[in-house]
Amino acid sequence: MRHIISLLVENKPGVVSRVSGLFSGRGYSLESITYGETMDPSLCRVTLTSTGDETAIEQILKQLHRLIDTIKVQNLTDHKAITRELAIVKVRADKGYRAEIIKMAETYKATVLDVSTDSFVMEITGSTRKIEDFIEVMSEYTILDIARSGLVALEKGSKTTKGKKS
Amino acid sequence: MERTGSQLIVEALKKEGVDLIFGYPGGAVIPIFDVLYDHPEVELVLNRHEQGSVHAADGYARATGKVGVCLATSGPGATNTITGLATANFDSIPIVCITGQVPRNMIGNDAFQEADTQGLTRPVSKHNYLVTRRADLGRVLKEAFYIAQTGRPGPVIVDIPKDVLNTILDDEYPEEVSLRGYNPVYKGHSRQIHKAAEALNNAQKPLFYIGGGMHLSGAQDIFRQIVDKTGIPVTSSLMGLGILEQEDPNFLGMIGMHGTVAANQAITDCDLLFSIGVRFDDRATGDLNRFATHADIIHIDIDPTTISRNVAVKIPIVGDARTVLEEVAPLLEESKAHDWIDEIKTRKKLNPLDESVPGPGLSPGHIIRQIGHVFPQGIICTEVGQNQMWTALFYPFNRTRSWLTSGGLGTMGYGFPAALGAQAGLPDKRVIDIAGDGSIQMNIQELATCVDQKLPVIIAILNNGYLGMVRQWQELFHKKRYSHTCLTAAGQDNGPWNTDAQTPPPYHPDFVMLAKAYGAEGIRVTKEEEIIPALEKAKSITDRPIVIDFLIDKEANVWPMVPPGAGLDQYITGQEA
Numbered sequence: 074m075r076h077i078i079s080l081l082v083e084n085k086p087g088v089v090s091r092v093s094g095l096f097s098g099r100g101y102s103l104e105s106i107t108y109g110e111t112m113d114p115s116l117c118r119v120t121l122t123s124t125g126d127e128t129a130i131e132q133i134l135k136q137l138h139r140l141i142d143t144i145k146v147q148n149l150t151d152h153k154a155i156t157r158e159l160a161i162v163k164v165r166a167d168k169g170y171r172a173e174i175i176k177m178a179e180t181y182k183a184t185v186l187d188v189s190t191d192s193f194v195m196e197i198t199g200s201t202r203k204i205e206d207f208i209e210v211m212s213e214y215t216i217l218d219i220a221r222s223g224l225v226a227l228e229k230g231s232k233t234t235k236g237k238k239s
Numbered sequence: 240m241e242r243t244g245s246q247l248i249v250e251a252l253k254k255e256g257v258d259l260i261f262g263y264p265g266g267a268v269i270p271i272f273d274v275l276y277d278h279p280e281v282e283l284v285l286n287r288h289e290q291g292s293v294h295a296a297d298g299y300a301r302a303t304g305k306v307g308v309c310l311a312t313s314g315p316g317a318t319n320t321i322t323g324l325a326t327a328n329f330d331s332i333p334i335v336c337i338t339g340q341v342p343r344n345m346i347g348n349d350a351f352q353e354a355d356t357q358g359l360t361r362p363v364s365k366h367n368y369l370v371t372r373r374a375d376l377g378r379v380l381k382e383a384f385y386i387a388q389t390g391r392p393g394p395v396i397v398d399i400p401k402d403v404l405n406t407i408l409d410d411e412y413p414e415e416v417s418l419r420g421y422n423p424v425y426k427g428h429s430r431q432i433h434k435a436a437e438a439l440n441n442a443q444k445p446l447f448y449i450g451g452g453m454h455l456s457g458a459q460d461i462f463r464q465i466v467d468k469t470g471i472p473v474t475s476s477l478m479g480l481g482i483l484e485q486e487d488p489n490f491l492g493m494i495g496m497h498g499t500v501a502a503n504q505a506i507t508d509c510d511l512l513f514s515i516g517v518r519f520d521d522r523a524t525g526d527l528n529r530f531a532t533h534a535d536i537i538h539i540d541i542d543p544t545t546i547s548r549n550v551a552v553k554i555p556i557v558g559d560a561r562t563v564l565e566e567v568a569p570l571l572e573e574s575k576a577h578d579w580i581d582e583i584k585t586r587k588k589l590n591p592l593d594e595s596v597p598g599p600g601l602s603p604g605h606i607i608r609q610i611g612h613v614f615p616q617g618i619i620c621t622e623v624g625q626n627q628m629w630t631a632l633f634y635p636f637n638r639t640r641s642w643l644t645s646g647g648l649g650t651m652g653y654g655f656p657a658a659l660g661a662q663a664g665l666p667d668k669r670v671i672d673i674a675g676d677g678s679i680q681m682n683i684q685e686l687a688t689c690v691d692q693k694l695p696v697i698i699a700i701l702n703n704g705y706l707g708m709v710r711q712w713q714e715l716f717h718k719k720r721y722s723h724t725c726l727t728a729a730g731q732d733n734g735p736w737n738t739d740a741q742t743p744p745p746y747h748p749d750f751v752m753l754a755k756a757y758g759a760e761g762i763r764v765t766k767e768e769e770i771i772p773a774l775e776k777a778k779s780i781t782d783r784p785i786v787i788d789f790l791i792d793k794e795a796n797v798w799p800m801v802p803p804g805a806g807l808d809q810y811i812t813g814q815e816a
Contacts, residue, residue, distance in 0.1 A: 082420070087357060087361075087369070139542070142420050
């Protein structure tokens with residue numbers, strides 16, 4: 074099962090490599106990792122996805138919590154969290170298909186960022202599922218390149234993750 | 240107060256109560272050594288290799304209970320510390336390791352003696368820092384000392400660029416630390432503590448299982464009271480030795496691959512395993528599917544990641560061993576499991592340790608027992624391998640912080656520099672490193688340090704001409720194909736040692752001559768009646784290290800043994816093999 078883990082960490086050099094190093098060093102799966110500053114510039118939020126059985130995930134959460142720079146660790150399940158991913162997709166757009174591709178992009182609320190004589194570059198945000206569906210549809214044409222961001226997530230509701238390590 | 244980074248470091252050491260450090264100079268740390276020149280109150284022991292410095296700081300920390308401090312230069316100085324840091328990290332030993340780094344404007348340029356010390360030490364430390372601003376230096380050092388010795392202790396590395404060492408700033412060494420992400424839990428959860436006490440009071444076949452965390456938290460006295468009150472038998476991991484006297488009737492010895500028969504049987508049969516400060520290492524548990532299968536497990540540990548990692552725990556308690564035991568103690572009663580206790584004690588009597596050897600050489604078990612007679616209050620260090628297991632089985636440990644061995648990482652070359660560190664920290668004690676002829680050659684250069692410092696460390700080499708533990712595995716599991724484990728002169732075994740104390744055996748180096756070359760004392764022992772006189776002579780020498788080359792039986796093995804991958808109930812003894 075895929076777990077979405079949200080970390081609040083000190084915004085210090087080397088913190089993200091400490092987090093990712095934990096996964097490589099202990100052989101845990103790390104499928105995606107994203108990070109960026111929070112409202113408080115001294116803190117960073119790291120969102121990562123990992124798969125494993127309950128015991129493995131429990132161990133991962135404990136190990137992440139043990140890092141000196143970790144303020145908070147949350148295991149967010151899909152239904153408790155808002156999750157988003159971003160993908161930039163470059164598709165070959167030969168004359169006969171251009172209108173069709175644009176229509177398809179509109180259906181998925183993807184934005185065309187760049188147009189050339191024989192290609193489009195499109196941006197799409199949404200759940201991982203939506204991104205994957207979009208990529209599947211676009212692969213009917215010729216996908217030239219894809220860049221995906223990895224997941225970002227935030228807990229639903231008014232609860233915040235500020236404050237002390239819990 | 241205006242001062243350089245280096246001056247602030249020495250001020251920090253003084254404020255942290257550090258009067259002895261271990262180190263080795265080099266280009267990047269010259270500024271610190273320059274300040275130390277004017278501060279004899281912070282004494283530096285000059286090792287001959289940075290690995291020796293870290294192990295010495297580690298041995299100092301284990302023996303004294305204080306933080307061990309070491310100092311190394313950038314690049315090769317820092318990379319040489321890795322093994323020592325990994326050793327300390329595995330066994331939770333508080334160390335602050337200060338390394339020099341190339342100046343900030345050269346970092347990343349493949350500068351002379353540059354290495355990514357932070358990247359290299361990250362997986363082998365509790366925490367590490369690269370100090371990129373002079374203004375951060377005081378705070379970082381304060382945090383390093385705090386992190387190293389609180390919670391589950393461990394090594395912390397502070398990597399400091401040379402220009403930061405030289406930068407002058409008007410600042411003070413801070414009094415307080417504030418780390419919002421780091422709040423170790425010492426006090427156990429009260430409901431869990433009551434549940435644990437109740438389970439122990441009601442168990443039919445209770446057993447205590449103690450580990451290295453007992454030494455680290457200073458839990459010896461309270462545990463002694465608990466054992467006296469309840470009468471429940473006790474086993475320990477390798478690292479837990481010394482908490483109870485080896486001869487205590489309640490103590491069954493250590494469990495595991497080379498655990499005692501009584502201890503391994505007790506683990507297999509118990510219905511409640513009350514474990515404290517252990518981490519269920521694979522060398523201790525054997526096959527997990529056969530480990531304590533009838534037992535509910537209670538586990539007290541300060542580090543939540545050790546709980547339920549290898550075994551399923553019924554009652555977890557996160558907290559410091561001593562603090563938790565102090566809360567548990569008043570809730571405990573004398574155990575009603577009299578049948579079980581009697582049975583266990585009988586098993587102990589029925590399965591005494593066997594020190595006999597197959598061939599004509601000296602018995603290592605007998606030598607270690609004699610060391611115990613002559614030095615009953617010794618601080619005992621070991622290298623890794625057969626020497627370590629024989630010592631664990633045969634030395635009469637009797638108190639906390641008297642047993643220094645690399646448990647987790649299993650570092651050959653650990654024992655002697657660790658002994659040096661312990662001896663430097665506790666000049667009134669006798670420190671003995673029980674070594675193998677293989678391991679001792681991994682940090683033999685520290686003889687020079689010991690001679691310089693007039694440290695009377697005794698190195699008892701159990702010389703069998705082999706990398707003995709690997710040879711034992713080759714004998715048992717690889718049809719005696721002794722591939723590259725024979726260390727005698729021709730690289731092949733030429734029969735039993737055929738020598739007297741004066742003639743060197745067919746072996747290089749000649750350890751007696753080698754000791755003398757360094758200015759140490761060297762003694763060779765080839766006969767049983769020479770053992771005590773050699774130890775007595777070593778005892779009488781107090782101004783230099785003493786190497787005793789014991790020519791032991793070449794094919795002596797460590798018994799009992801649980802074969803790798805087997806369960807603790809599947810042990811073999813020397814007679815069966």
